[in-house]
Amino acid sequence: MSVLNEYFALANGVQIHKVAFGTWQIPDGADTYDSVTHALKSGYRHIDTARAYGNEASVGRAVRDSGIPRDEIFITTKLPAQIKDYEAAKASFEESSSLLGLGPVDLYLIHAPWPWEERGKDCAEGNQAVWRAMEEFYTAGRIRSIGVSNFSVADLESxxxxxxxxxxxxxxxxFIGYTQDETTAYCKAHDILVEGYSPLATGAILDNPEVGRIAEKYGKSVAQVCIRYLLEKDVLPLPKSVTPSRIVENAEVDFTISAEDLAFLDGLKDTNA
Structure with a gap:
């Protein structure tokens, strides 16, 4: 069975596909529509977008046009990081829901604990306010699961x-060399699934010779080893590409990395240099 047909179970029992197709930095319109369409044709069933990406409408159209039953596809979108107000959060979700046009959203996330231009700002009260709005949509059945993004242990505790x-x-x-151990351990202890974005270190890791040696050993690409590494750690990877061959390649990760090689990869640092 392909990893694209395997699932993690969230704390509320919702099944989430183990690999997501990410759409960050893919422009709205043909680029997003075509890449999501190809991902769905290649077997992906989990699509990750965000209001901030500006491409929800094209994601929704690609899903609707795919002919795949809606309940077979898992859709994630996100509340913009700068929104820290209850009413604004409700309005933003309604906008995302309308643009997607797919009925209930499978997973809705707070995109960051602070506005991107004010990274590190204490927005505890604002996060609590928008979370209350998200809980209401969740209780009403308009969101099947809720979560956060870029949250530290302190943010989660707050x-x-x-x-x-x-x-x-x-x-x-x-990604390999940047595994946020404290946050990851906290999440696993509290039944919070960790999803890993930029599993290829935004491309910086692809020329890493040490990862390259491991890839050669398994007859795989560096990208495939990077994505498989996350799965071996029970972290959900979100690879992104607009190149059809790479979209397919990023999903061909049905192999196992040995404990010895995992330990070697665990010891690598600064792979994003």
Whole structure:
């Protein structure tokens, strides 16, 4: 069975496909429509977007035009990082929902604990306010699961103080040499699935000779080893590409990395240099 047909189970029992097709930095229109269409034809069933990406409409259109039953596809989108107000959060979700045009959203995330232009700012009260709006949509059945992105342990602990429903996912930057061990351990201890974006270190890792040697040993590409590494760590990878051959290649990760080689990869640092 292909890894594209395998699942993680979220804390509420919702099944989430183990590999997602990411759409960050793919322009709205033909680029997004064509890449999502090809991903779906290649077997992907989990598509990750965000209001901030500006491509939700094209994602939704590609899914609708695919002919694949809606309940077989898992859709993630995100509340913009700068929104830290209850009413604004509700309005933004309605906008995303309308643009996607796919009915209930499978996973909805707070994109970051602070506005991107104010990274590190204390927005605890704002996060608690928008989480309350998300909980209401979740309870109403308009969102099947809720979570966060780019949250540290402190951010998660702050949210927990007022949350009625605990986050089910934390989507964070995660790749060989950058595994955010403290946050990852906290999430696993609290039944929060870790999703890893930029599993290829935004391309920086592709020329790493040490990872290259491991890839050669398995007869795989560096990208495939990087994506498989996340799966071996029970982290959900979000590879992204607009190149049809790479979209397919990134999903051909049905192999196992030995414990010895995993330990070697664990020891690598600065792969994003």
């Amino acid at each position: 949210l927990k103080q007022t949350a009625q429903v605990q986050p089910m996912v934390n989507q964070i930057r995660w």
